[in-house]
Amino acid sequence: RLMLEIQINASVFWFLGHHGQLSLSAVFLDEYRDRLFLGGKDILYSLLLGPTSSESKEIYWPPLPGNREDCIQTGKDPQTECANFVRLLQPYNRTHLLACGTGAFQPMCAFISVGHRGEHVFTMDPLNVESGRGKVPHDPSFPFASAFSGGELYTGLTADFLGRDSVIFRSMGGRSTMRTETDQKLLHDPKFIAAHLIPDNDDRDNDKVYFFFTEKATEAGDREGSIHTRVGRVCANDVGGQRVLVNKWSTFIKARLVCSVPGPHGIDTHFNQLEDVFLLRTKDERNPDVYAIFSTISNVFQGFAVCVYRMADIREAFNGPFAHKEGPDYQWGAYEGRVPYPRPGVCPSKITNQPGREFGSTKDFPDSVLQFARSHPLMWRPVFPALRQPVLVKANIPYKLKQIVVDRVEAEDGHYDVMFIGTDSGTVLKVIALQGGNSLEMEVVTLEELQVFKVPTPITSMEISVKRQAVFVGSPAGVAQVKLHRCETYGKACAECCLARDPYCAWDGSSCSRYTPNSKRRFRRQDIRHGNPVLQCVDQSPGDLDVTEDKVVYGTENNSTFLECVPRSPQATVTWLVQRDDRKDEVKLDDRVMSTDQGLLFRRLFRHDEGVYICRSREHGFTQVLGRITLEVLQGETVDELMARDNAGLSDSFKDRSRTWFKDIMQLIGPSNLPHVEEYCERMWCNDKLRRKHKSMLEKYRQAQESARKARSKNSGERNRTPRDLSAWEE
Template sequence: MQRGYIFAGLATWWWFTWYLLATCDATKGSVPRLRLSYKDLLATNRSVLFLGHRGILDFRSLYLDEYRDRLFIGGKDTLYSLRLDQTNMDAKEIYWPPLPGQKEECFQKGKDPMTECANYIRVLYPLNRTHLLACGTGAFNPICAFIYVGHRGEHVFSLDPTSVESGRGRCPHEPNRAFASTFVGGDLYTGLTADFLGRDSVIFRTMGHRSSLRTEMDQRLLNAPKFVAAYLIPDNDDRDNDKIYFFFTEKATESDNKGRAIFSRVGRICANDAGGQRVLVNKWSTFNKARLVCSVPGPDGIDTYFDELEDVFLLRTKDGKSPEVYALFSTISNVFQGFAICVYRMADIWEVFNGPFAHQDGPDHQWAAYEGKVPYPRPGVCPSKTTNQPSRQYSSTKDFPDEVLHFARAHPLMSKSVYPLHRQPVLVKTNLQHRLRQIVVDRVEAEDGQYDVMFIGTDAGSVLKVIALQRGNFAAAEEVILEELQVFKAPIPITEMEISVKRQMLYVGSRLGVAQMTLTAQRKRSCMGQSTTAPSWSASPSHPRLQCNGLFTGLQRSYEMR
């Protein structure tokens, strides 16, 4: 049996190698057309760095407030407010260490006083017109507070000491523990491990006018998850149907590999979930999840899977409907290491959640689609006008029959998986010298059509600016790396990125600090009668000629015309 697994692994590896070679002609763009060093970016004013008032920020969180034209940054024991029009000037600081005694208690429990026993600010959201919500690790004792930031046009910044309260369930205990959250209508939805030991993996709702809810401690719901992202994504114009989507990886209970396999998931809950009246009291009653598949199709049905979810970016459309989900995956095996980016349509995600539930008759039985009668209202739907029938009205999940809640508890997993557009990645990278960590996307209307420009952050302090040209429904996408930008001098992992289409800026965070970068370079010279860009022509004489290529110049003009 073991030899069979080895043979299958080698067969997959040989086929995947052939796949990469076969698509070599389509990936000639894998060499960056423009490579800018850290010094180049600073010298040409393409990038501006903020390292904090003490020379190192120990960055943890970022909130881009385009309404106030402010950038809020959370670090170790500190919060910063920066004016977007003058990032290096007028930076205001709040010093917010752990509460008295918390640092000593953290040290006594065996945590590192230098790297763990501090208040690392990890949650930043707008609370109302004048305040932010901020939460930090509090030396393994999470705390939250309200930050006064004033009205639009003002630049004030102060912490309200009377608002400080426990942040448990809102912020992780650990500085580096993965988590995901979103703030909607005064409610904070958070996926995290909520205890000191990091064992209680849970999705919480706290703070707002709705009742506090959490997931049950049940491996069928969440099995050692790593939360990556959370978003409110409306199903339709009925706000009662609004759902919160969580993207995460976890140990797969349905896997044949005895729970050792890691699968990526999309899970969702209704924003108006109130739990049950007798069953699932103060627990989520609408939680469902499905597998996200990102794979390269192989011979005889043996696909190469990218199962470890690294980052997610929600590309919203102008009309606010049917956004697309860009997901960055990795895979690490004994055979090869690689990364892939897959794009998912919300219509395909909705179709899977409206499909059959996964079911297992017993621990020794195979998983299959549930073929019995599904109770009404269908588990996972929200109480709304769409749900209600004239003869049966449900104004709350507390009105749902116990039969529905028992079924929801026993069947959180959907039977079908979510597949990406064209059932394959838009980008595949293998055997890189660095890991890919973060992704944001900008949709650009160019002269010859629409392009999705991907900005990909690495663990070497650099950002890749990439487009993938799809030549057909089944053909491999053609990858073009427009730029490779060394944002930070040290090869440090990029941990967060935010994009401002309005300001044409990219905000890149690492432990060292935060960089504000223009999405494209400024005009500096003309090329054969056409204006183009040349941030550092001395670095490579061939770059100006490449800049004049139709695709590169067409995208450049599109950015400048915005």
């Protein structure tokens, strides 16, 4: 049995697969069974999500005999291509999953028995395997989208070995297999990102499957390589035409999704490359909010944006005019001629039926409707995001935004959409976007930036579980479970909890804890929109806010030194003050003394840098002291001389004496600071076991301090004496 590497800490749970390398390529979160199903390279996993531990089972699923060898003979890579990479995991019925993999460039599918709720069954009949053509792509690196509903599988993919036949397929179920025609008007080198079934109304005959993808834009004219993002749709009950479009989609139409920001001279900056799509489901299943990550394809700069779309705006675009071009020498425009009935793109249902003109299926549609649908798949009006602008824009950042999930959270002053965004460096950003009053300006608040994986690795999937209050983050290395909220990390004061502006958290009178809308706590404090602790925490005395630990840092003259101070809130600005002789001045920053996100860096330390450094944060007009650090500078020449002589080739008679050089360093520090040194060393180097073992050492140092003080008062002239061993070395 293969050993599985499972690691747990306070906020992240990792599953790294056997031998610590999962090669994750498919994820399905089953909230009903409390299980997480994973697909990787030649492997399937089932994780039972318990409150304290995760039991796991696995199925080894390599390509069929001979297929791996055939793949290698065609020139494909044995490690990254000639294996069975599981690309699809979908619930098939109450007891089985549908799993499909690339099968070493010969796609295959199988049914996985997972049992009923409460059971941890995970088996597959290796002999009961069927072809996966049209269900998953041949190449494991090719983009792919799927949706499963009513026993039918809808996929957007490249369906051939060479990756040239881009189609939207419907397979399985009782109806005929459907696909798009091979026509660049319909799909022009598409990259499929997501597919979702979204009902239009209570009539199931009006259910539609929406595909989100990017493609080369034929309407862009002479601008070669222009990429547009599309939303396309087909009717779930489409069965093609009787004489035209036989077994081909007869209801396929598409519209452009626009995500842009105003630029100079009235020219907008467009984010055209779609990266990921998340449907935020609401109580109204017909109207989810569509969250989408976009990137630029410009060579000038790299930027990313998140736009939100309303289903009402998408439907309005599909109900608007069709795009039309008379000929190669004409410009694109809105079609102004007569549109045949039933309108192309609508589903055969009670709405389309009229007295004497009933349409039981798309086979009953007139040929004129099908011909028009074939020649006019594109809508003229694009779909703009809510408020006609992105909710988030990131430019010139050291990572790429790749995945997104969203949770709608109820807070004291309203509902907020918390975005969890995965990057190509293995980090997860927790972000909210706030609209300020009557202004269209969006305030973006980064609540957390969490490094999920120990080694930077691109995040390839994210699944959110409101039930478990967690996000499951997938990467080629493995999968991690991250908590939606970590209120305890926001400090132990009302002001710190309020400044965090996390909709999940509120001050309950004694701690920063999970906000529950129905609880009636007298001391509950929360202010997401303004983050104003002055108003929220009026009953907290100022002395409670500056709970800081005094530290002592020793630096050597002419060397570099770092004073650490990290604000809890990413939005806070930090200033440094230095106190000398009861006078406080702001630290002057230059090339030698630099302020970083982690603290204050002295690239070269001088004697006059000694003093008490105060780290102070400011946010929304609220100021708080985060730390006081006493910087003591040791004379560089003396320390260098001691270190050099210790490292020099001393004779054996002096070796024992040279081992006491640290005593001379301690004497330079001074006996009055010995307790601080012990606390520093304990904090830096002692684990809990050693800390318990050496707990009595601090008291011994205090006794040494008292003895030193008595000796100093007895003979004050010894303060500046030569170190004990130095005179012997000089002989």
